[in-house]
Amino acid sequence: MFYREAGQFKTNYVADSAIFPLREDRIGIGLIVLAAYALAFIGNSFLLQAVMIPFLVFSLASIGLNILTGYTGLLSLGTGAFMGVGAYACYKLMTAFPEVNVIVWIFVSGFFSAAIGALFGLPSLRIKGFYLAVATLAAQFFLQWCFIRIPWLVNYNVSGALDAPLRTLFGIPIVGATATPQTRYLVVLTIVIVLTLIASNLVHGRIGRMWIAIRDMDLAAELMGIRPLQTKLLAFAVSSYYCGVAGALLVFLWYGGAEYDVFNINQSFFILFMVIIGGLGSLIGSFFGAALIFILPIVLGIVLPALFEPFGISVGADVIEHLRFMIVGALIIFFLIVEPHGLARLWQIGKQKLLVWPFPY
């Protein structure tokens, strides 16, 4: 009923390989984007700064890892470090060339991350699965070591931390303390939308099909004329590019200053969980995963005390914290048992239901 494909004919190949072939999808996406922009003007600063900006940043990083793990089937535990490369590269670039707009440097910093990612992706031709995960773990530890040990990366800052100097766009501060959550959010949102569109084009086109072929059976893909080395390295490069941009956004548009410890192994796992929960090989799943893993604990932190209060039970911040851990952990297990293909699959089922509604099939 709501999702009727009938009557929407595709008369050429371009229409067939469009990102959103269905009219309903186009309308839906348009509405979501509109709502996201509207949120900048109706949301309060907590919602924008502490919920939406990090959610978008983590979604972008999840998209990056999803390209690698979900689409190409290469498991990586170096996401945190690749995000770090982006952040440190962006810091070096924006302090060395302050006259160039910071948006340019955020996009450029991803290329540094991509190069490092491709370098650490080299072993992927020979090793697979868990063994590759261990190889990328080496990237995580080595790069993190670099962040601590090379003071040049932080311009010999005594505290060894990154800070966000004031940068503007059209005269409005977007990086630095004076940037309002609203402008930060708009910048992050626009960057994430642009990059998601590009990712969507990539995975739906020739390159994405090459990645999927490699994932499903690399031997067969090779026989069909897909070069495994180039394809895998491309996946590493593109994935790291997204992670790098996400890292730069994380430090300069969300935290506004950070220590190396932000890019530790936990960050890598955090993103990996988002990808697995959201759904491997799905862009919308990356958003779902980020929402569940990042936003749910925040919601619980607000909801739980409110739930206990009417009964006169006052619970401490530490108990709430423990409860958050337990509930989120239990939910992850629950979702993995009920729907191992992630939230994206649930979304697909929901779409199917909408298609046939009000009939059962």
Place this chain on the structure above:
Amino acid sequence: MSFRKLGLGFAAATLLAGTALPALAQDSVYVPLFTYRTGPFAGSGTHIADGMHDYLRMLNERDGGIGGVKLVLEECETGYDTKKGVECYESVKGKNPVVVNPWSTGITLPLIPRASVDKIPILSMAYGLSASARGDIFPWVFNPPATYWDGMSMIVKYIGEKEGGLDKLKGKKIGFIHLDAAFGKEPIPLLQEMAKDIGFEVALYPVAAQDMQNQSSQWLSVRRDRPDYMIMWGWGSMNGAAVKEAVRSGYPMDKFYSIWWPGEDDARAGGAGAKGFKMLNWHAVGTNFPAIQDIQKHVVDKGLSKAPKDKVGELLYNRGIYNSLLIAEGIAQAQKITGKKVVTGEDVRRGLENIKLDPARLKELGLEGFTDQLALSCNDHNGHRAAFMQEWDGTKWVKISAPIEPMTDRVKAQLDAAAKDYAEKNAGWPKRTEACDKAS
């Protein structure tokens, strides 16, 4: 079907929470406490959280707040995690907090530039950015009573005195075991500069945050290098593990010095062998003060505290009290200056700048002899106060030295350079526009 119910339930719960957020009473002052009772640093953080909370709670119970205004206390759990700390900051920002205590150098750093924008003073007591001691450049940040650089100079000075003069350190080797983060690395430039001037050798033993509890490789290196002295800059489980490892590897404990963060539990971890371990401190331990006895009477005995009774008066608990003492003084001074009862963050910033804890005032507060006097000013947000050395005698800390003054000449140059550097790197760092109050 069940999913739909689940989703509806969540939506309903979210809506409920949105409307049920506690509305703050008009005649109260909101003091958020960033604490960590979970995570790898909970071993240190819990006692500090208890001390901070209990002192302010005692003021509420005993005096009905400060100047007749109740304090609304709310803990926000950071887990010593920057991400959660920033989230905490965002969640309390809208409730007009009068002061924020991040209790982590990692959380302090991103908050420093925001403080002046949001008009919320940051009190990072003896941690955070050392350079923020310069009130003229960082009007919104306070880090009394001493910086890490002051602390390092005090330890080296003390060691020098034991050797019979600073110049006697020439040719000696000093090991520096530190948490490999901004916090632990900060004193390194000063230590290296002193090493060059005086002529001693420095060996660095960094401990990464994830290996805090396993320091065997670092202490193996210590055993090989045989430094004449060891200085430690640690926090959380790192301190206890270091003491344990030092005892196990047979390092002479009387040559082992630490900055002011280990607590009793950390020293106890070394068992009987930890005797002789020394650390800097600037306030008393124990409960032998009227104010702390009031805490026991009004808060702990009534079951309003989370602290076990025997932990009250321990080092880190009292450290929390000291932090709250500064908060309370900042608020009290702000009330005095402005004449208002319900003060804002801007008022408390002025209040903190006018803190004057002299012996008379401490006596009035029921904390006579608890700590050395402290006076902050418009330009000096730190005080650079002396600290004393204390030694672990196997069961408790014993004060073993007179107050040691920091080597101000050395520290000041570093401090000014760092502050200038910070302002320069952050192009567009705002000039101080806040007027100075006349010293009262």
